Amino acid sequence: MRNIVIVGAGAAGLAAAETLRREGYDGTLTLVGQEPSLPYDRPPLSKQILAGQWEPERITLRAPDSFAALDLDWRPGRPATQLDTVNKGVILADATQVPYDGLVIATGVRARPLPGTGAHVLRTLDDALALRRCLAPGRRLVIVGAGFLGSEAAAVARSLGCEVTLLEPTPVPLAHAVGPEVGQLLAQAHFDHGVDVRTGVTVTETRPDGVYLAGGELVPADAVLVAIGSTPNTQWLIGSGLDVHDGVACDRYGEAAPTVYAAGDVAHWYNPLFDASMRIEHRTSAAEQGMTVARNLMRPESRKPFPSVPYFWSHQYDLRIQAYGHLRGHSEMAIVEGNLTERRFVAAYRKDDRVVGALAIGMPPKVIRQWRQAIADRATWQDAVLSTTVTTKG
Amino acid sequence: MHVQLDQPKCVAAGQCVVAAPDVFDQRDDDGVAILLTAHPGRHLYDEVREAVAVCPAAAIALVEQ
Numbered sequence: 001m002r003n004i005v006i007v008g009a010g011a012a013g014l015a016a017a018e019t020l021r022r023e024g025y026d027g028t029l030t031l032v033g034q035e036p037s038l039p040y041d042r043p044p045l046s047k048q049i050l051a052g053q054w055e056p057e058r059i060t061l062r063a064p065d066s067f068a069a070l071d072l073d074w075r076p077g078r079p080a081t082q083l084d085t086v087n088k089g090v091i092l093a094d095a096t097q098v099p100y101d102g103l104v105i106a107t108g109v110r111a112r113p114l115p116g117t118g119a120h121v122l123r124t125l126d127d128a129l130a131l132r133r134c135l136a137p138g139r140r141l142v143i144v145g146a147g148f149l150g151s152e153a154a155a156v157a158r159s160l161g162c163e164v165t166l167l168e169p170t171p172v173p174l175a176h177a178v179g180p181e182v183g184q185l186l187a188q189a190h191f192d193h194g195v196d197v198r199t200g201v202t203v204t205e206t207r208p209d210g211v212y213l214a215g216g217e218l219v220p221a222d223a224v225l226v227a228i229g230s231t232p233n234t235q236w237l238i239g240s241g242l243d244v245h246d247g248v249a250c251d252r253y254g255e256a257a258p259t260v261y262a263a264g265d266v267a268h269w270y271n272p273l274f275d276a277s278m279r280i281e282h283r284t285s286a287a288e289q290g291m292t293v294a295r296n297l298m299r300p301e302s303r304k305p306f307p308s309v310p311y312f313w314s315h316q317y318d319l320r321i322q323a324y325g326h327l328r329g330h331s332e333m334a335i336v337e338g339n340l341t342e343r344r345f346v347a348a349y350r351k352d353d354r355v356v357g358a359l360a361i362g363m364p365p366k367v368i369r370q371w372r373q374a375i376a377d378r379a380t381w382q383d384a385v386l387s388t389t390v391t392t393k394g
Numbered sequence: 395m396h397v398q399l400d401q402p403k404c405v406a407a408g409q410c411v412v413a414a415p416d417v418f419d420q421r422d423d424d425g426v427a428i429l430l431t432a433h434p435g436r437h438l439y440d441e442v443r444e445a446v447a448v449c450p451a452a453a454i455a456l457v458e459q
Contacts, residue, residue, distance in 0.1 A: 018447065041451070041452050043405070043451070056410075058403075059452075061452050063455075115441050175414055282450075283450040284448055285405065287447050287450070288448055290447075291444075291447055311407060311409065311450070313406070313450070320406065320424075364423075365408050365425040366420075366422070368425075369411065369412065
């Protein structure tokens with residue numbers, strides 16, 4: 001292989017590029033980036049960047065000299081517009097065609113919009129800086145969507161003195177992901193910090209001066225943030241022959257078609273640890289997957305599956321939330337350490353007879369790592385939860 | 395090779411401890427990563443590179459000499 005192209009210059013694309021070089025690939029390595037900037041880290045956008053605590057330079061993923069040492073054919077600010085799998089070429093927005101004999105798709109996701117105008121989203125550095133300019137004491141911020149992104153933005157905006165209204169269509173925020181008990185606890189933290197949380201409301205339209213609810217009410221705002229989830233960036237793959245129903249469909253190795261792999265938020269791959277196909281929008285999965293597919297692309301004879309324990313974290317007010325595993329679609333939650341009232345606990349999540357997830361708030365790291373290990377070991381609910389201590393099979 | 399850890403950036407994920415348990419640990423009170431050694435032995439290089447790559451806060455850097 002002499003021409004490897006990586007489309008997408010976020011955490012997954014960068015990890016793939018670094019891994020290829022580290023493993024000895026010395027051919028042409030093209031990295032296509034939609035944004036003009038060097039690869040940067042997204043989780044701080046809704047935290048330190050939005051709060052104004054960090055300047056944008058702080059989130060650059062690699063220093064310019066480390067980035068230069070990768071000896072890339074670097075194509076910033078030119079998104080890919082088409083993939084030709086027959087002639088093996090990627091077509092960019094400036095109409096140039098980049099040939100490949102190995103391809104990594106790491107184009108990530110974009111924010112889902114709502115009908116209307118004037119609303120902010122929070123996905124890119126420019127998005128974060130634009131929203132940050134609107135946050136000041138007494139300014140009214142309406143956030144649509146009380147998921148983790150909207151919740152983090154609410155906490156930051158409160159810390160800056162904004163009046164915050166959080167609008168959520170479901171009865172309990174995040175219940176589908178973390179269960180109603182933990183979701184209620186997170187909602188309570190917003191109440192406690194003076195956020196006007198309104199659940200069970202549907203927003204039909206955004207305007208620069210507020211949002212319209214389904215009943216016709218206008219909720220006034222000085223700024224509106226829409227944080228209702230994301231859509232995989234696969235529009236450029238339509239017509240390529242790849243299955244892009246929900247992200248790029250891959251096998252357990254991350255391969256979507258011969259010598260075409262996908263990694264990060266856009267990849268929908270089979271995770272053997274959970275016997276399920278999934279698409280995970282977590283920072284850690286992006287890096288791990290980028291590394292895995294780079295190795296698999298280079299060494300097809302010894303390629304490995306990606307049995308990953310997903311991990312995410314969130315900071316809201318004084319709450320440090322950490323979660324391992326695949327919580328969505330769980331059938332039972334149990335508090336296995338600490339308790340909810342003190343906001344210091346580990347919650348374990350069951351699906352079928354297995355522990356598939358664990359969420360911790362304010363617990364020591366060694367306790368949390370034990371539960372991660374239980375998930376990685378495919379511990380049964382009986383062994384890990386119904387007995388009093390975590391069993392790790394060695 | 396030496397390892398640099400930017401503690402203010404650390405988000406206490408503990409991924410580095412999973413990847414390279416002989417090089418990293420976490421503080422008990424807040425989970426922030428600590429370096430057990432800034433100059434790990436050669437046999438640990440692959441683990442440390444893995445830790446750099448999976449750190450969700452990009453808080454670990456390697457200076458290869």
